[in-house]
Amino acid sequence: MLKFFLRRFLSLIPVIFIISIMLFGIFKAMPGDPVKLMIPAGVKTEELRQFYYDTIKARLGLDKSLPEQYVRWMYNTMQGDFGVSTSFQRPVTEVIATPLKNSIRLNVFVLVFSFLVSIPVGIRSAVKRHSLFDSFWQVFSLVGLSMPVFFIGLIFIYVFAITLRLLPGGGMPFMMKGDWTDILAWARYMTLPVITLTIGSLAGTIRYVRNAMIEIISKDFIRTARSKGLSEKVIIYSHAFKNALIPVVTLVAGSLVGLFGGAAITETIFAWNGIGYVLIQALNQRDYMVVLTMNMFYAVLTLSANIIMDIGYALVDPRVKLK
């Protein structure tokens, strides 16, 4: 296992290196000059405009050749210095730290609730195929998949915040006291976005689990188990679900990457200070450093999730060996 882990980890290095060159190249090839965006309006003379241009360019290290910029960027990145955001004009770590934390905070709850609901519902739907229960969740999934999440969010805001006034219509908790009431404040502000995102996520995962289970329970070994007179509970949970876990593991590992991603539109609707807004803003403003950092981060996460996935497969399926 350790050998496998070490080998996979070492194999990541050249992949990350290639990804970094590709990302850096793509962003540098994009049209537009971020420095011009940073020159203040109202500079009276061309001489001063040029002064600003040169000073900003030097400060951001953009006056160096492309290979030198790349080497500096990689070196600094490995030291934990991700450079300076051009749109926020501060270190990238400062720009992304709090929003990333907030997005993770939201997504952990969404992930937990989503799997707590979708796995039992998916299993039951598969077992009770074409029943009222299954039909309900099928319709639910279809509606959930068809309806944009932000629309669900807006409906919740209208009903629970504006009409019933039970929960805040958006934003983050403020004037925290540093005691247990803070938890209550967070809960109040997180309820609506968590429910919205969970519903959006349920639609897909329920169908995923259901389909995996349907495929498994139609296999010969399940028929054999039934013919042996095993109880339905044992068949479903001990035999079928264990085998259906492989696609679920893929889903869980994929969701782990999603934990760190922001739902830009939902975060905007609920005025949640998450990473989604930062990314959209950075892309619109050609903020290379933020976008590069986040893309590299997601690339490393995705590669790591693949390793976790492989380990997960080995854990749930004895046929899979880690070599």
Add this chain to the structure above:
Amino acid sequence: MKKFISLIAIALLAASMAACGPTSSGPSGTLIVGTPKMNGDFVAGFGNSAYDNAIRTMIWDYPTYTTTPGGEFVLNETVVEKLVTSVDDAGNKTYTFTIKKGVKWSDGSAVSAKDFVFDILFSAHPAWTAAGASSSTGDSLVGYAAYKKGDVATFAGVKLIDDNNFSVTISADELPYFYEVSYAAFGPSPMAAWAPDLTFNADGNGLVGDVAAVAQKVATTERFKPTVVSGPFTFESFENDVVTLKNNPNYAGDYRGVTAKLETVIVKYVDQNTDVDLVISGDIDLVSGVVQGNKIEKAKAATTADVTSYLRNGYGLIAYHTDFGPTKFIEVRQALAYLIDRNIFLTEILGGYGAAVNGEYGLAQWMYQTQKEKVAEKLINYTYNVQKANELLDKTPYKFEADGVTAFDPAKAAEGYWRYTADKEVLQINHLGTTQNPITVLIGTKWPEGMNKAGVKFTWEEQDFNALLANYYYAYELEPSERKFHTFNLATNFTAVYDPYYSNHSDWLGTWQNANQLNDPAIDYLTMKMRSLDPTEKEKYAELWLDYQIRWNEILPNIPIYSNEYFDVFSNRVKGLVTTPLYTWSRAILDVTVEGE
């Protein structure tokens, strides 16, 4: 005994009455304001977010000159004890200010002349620029460019005289100037808090010490959490898009001497889709600058909310490049203006809450307000008129069919039947607008309807702001073969200083300032005349302003398409909010109280 009991009873009654009466006349109440996303830069020099700026307005104050709600510059007598002006032989004008004693920073320390001089020297210092800040502070003073670029260590146009007096000298090159006092408007920065180790040189016009270290410190700490401030509120925190401000008990008052009545102000990020609903539901107390008709109607109909409105001091526009392609010709620019029904922007975008303007002015400007009738009488009102457009286009080289010989026949006009020059160059307009902008879409879909009837081929593209920047403001840097777009949609706002010199004078051809690349001798003459007037010549200024508008309206570097009416929506418990385009909620907050707390 009876007397004693009576006395005790009276004493108790008096005590209880005192307890029931008003306990304090001090600040009270919390106002929660909804705002779009803030960046979190609370020291001037970083970013140009209007939402950060609202916070800065509430925590920084004490300028030597300020503006009234009507946009008039006034000496801030809360801060300035005495002002003396003088002019030297070279024509440089010196303003010597005496700062009032007793004006305090939020930490209770005295505001002195040193703080004003420090602000100018620090803001204009190259180390401040190198730290990522940008500032035009002092850019009209003698010796600015050399100091700014770091060529010299002293700023010739600034002088610290003593703890209470300092002077600034406006360069003769910048004078006379109608808005001259704006060149002498400076505020203080808290030198003792920001730069305790810096000192002044013997002449009081240079900083001695490690300015770069101070700049780094301010740029990385004070910028995000100012500790010592000068405004009506102190800065408590900015966390998760929520700013908390507390009443500053040491605030001396604005130019009228008025201090804040609120104890706490919370400014929090809210989504624009639900902001007015949140005021109506009581989640927040105020949102400002609402322009969407449906939201305004909803707020007006609500029993829990109220509105106040003001006309925008600016407008949305379609800008022309006047040095490139068909839009080089005045008649083409005029014809294109006749080919779009500007009312659609008012009805479809603004829900009726706005007005069309015909020149480079805002409906709230005093020059317009005092000459409304003349403006209406003398400026061309470009209403949708295909016949007029065809007449104008027939006066340009684009008056032929595709063969370059046969005269274009408006009666045959339809999509595909375009106008050409004798050299068979088609009359084609390429438009660029920003993405996710309903104005861009409206222009892209409605303008060609008129253009097809006048033989004008039209294309349009949506791109991000960066592309707009490269193709509109910096088009002069592109190779001729790279230039594609003739028109652009954007918007502009005017400040209290209306000076079209930088944006429209031919001195700025080939720079981003004159983005239209306008080159018109009459406009050059009028802009120079306007700015060169003495500040007292208000009537003359208004006359020249009208002449300028008439000429501008004729040569039409932009098509003004709409001017909004802005609405501030607030909860019923908010009292005393009176805003104008030049005196928005963050300044008007001094007179605001909240009921029910």
